[in-house]
Amino acid sequence: MRLALLFSGQGGQTPEHWRQVDHGVAGELRAALLRALPTIGEGRLASPEMLARNRIAQPLIFVQQMMSWHRLRDRLPRPICAAGYSLGEMAACCAAGAFSASDGLALCAERAALMDAAAAGEHGMLAVLGLDEALVASLAAEAGLAVAIRNAPRHLVLAGPRSGIVSISDRLLAAGASRLVPLAVQTPSHTPLLAGAAVAFAERLAHMPDARLAFPVLGAVDGTAARTVRPALAALGRQIATPLDWAACLQSVRELQPDAVLEIGPGNALTRLFVELAPEIPARACDDFRSDDGIVHWIESCAG
Structure with a gap:
């Protein structure tokens, strides 16, 4: 076995x-x-x-x-x-x-x-589904975030300041993200x-x-x-x-x-x-x- x-x-x-x-x-x-x-x-x-x-x-x-x-x-x-x-x-x-x-x-x-x-201040992590990695990485960088985890080709996790996560959410949805999932994590892990x-x-x-x-x-x-x-x-x-x-x-x-x-x-x-x-x-x-x-x-x- x-x-x-x-x-x-x-x-x-x-x-x-x-x-x-x-x-x-x-x-x-x-x-x-x-x-x-x-x-x-x-x-x-x-x-x-x-x-x-x-x-x-x-x-x-x-x-x-x-x-x-x-x-x-x-x-x-x-x-x-x-x-x-x-x-x-x-x-x-x-x-x-x-x-x-x-x-x-x-x-x-x-x-x-x-x-x-x-990492002082408020941070978090956000799962992004349904978008190509290059596009997510580009939008994340503009918001001061980074790709922290690659779960699958179109399933990524971003991490960084909470303000960046708030600012990027609408842009990700407008770009065609099928789902955004805030994670119960308060640190910018793997960045x-x-x-x-x-x-x-x-x-x-x-x-x-x-x-x-x-x-x-x-x-x-x-x-x-x-x-x-x-x-x-x-x-x-x-x-x-x-x-x-x-x-x-x-x-x-x-x-x-x-x-x-x-x-x-x-x-x-x-x-x-x-x-x-x-x-x-x-x-x-x-x-x-x-x-x-x-x-x-x-x-x-x-x-x-």
Whole structure:
């Protein structure tokens, strides 16, 4: 059975996901979460506005993903690869053994703090569907924005100052965009605005020990496979200020010919993108199921 994992990024988080974390996280991981977010147990993190804040979203999403992975890992076949969308690459590296879950949580909190410090003011991200990349890039540059993620040839994500996103929306619609989707993210991820954060995070990761990963991690920037810790960590630093070619990453997953693809984390956006690219390969998200048993039974059914 050839299983591939996808770990989602920011944007799909809901109050229900964080109730799951608050009620389910335990032991060393809960202690690490309380150090990163001391107010988690006070009921003040449940609003969508709070959950969009970088310093809250990144640690909580990572914990939610690790909780799911820890429940499932002994019941699933060893993955042939993992890939993570933006923040999700942290979880992919952790699942493959690059660092422990508690260390990863601390790193996510540090990552968020560095990103927030690198870009003062109000920023955001906007998904743009239905337009050619060259046109979107040109309009974005005029508004002080940048293409941050390429999900598909006509599905891009822009990032930059909130004022630029507001000013460009009507122009994108007038140019023929089929859909604009503001993301629940308040930082200009994967753009040069975060160059300082990328350098600082890379320096933080550079001193961690090298070792063989349990399975390859495909970098979100270009789909390159890391089989040891050092290149995987280097990719984590680089991607903070570098555009992601998620379409290329999904193509790398497809070329490995998995029997099934499982998305771990809030939402099912990555599953939908993968199904558009490779409808011949079964793909589902953990959020599609009511129980871990349902996930395991589905994967077993994909083995034929």
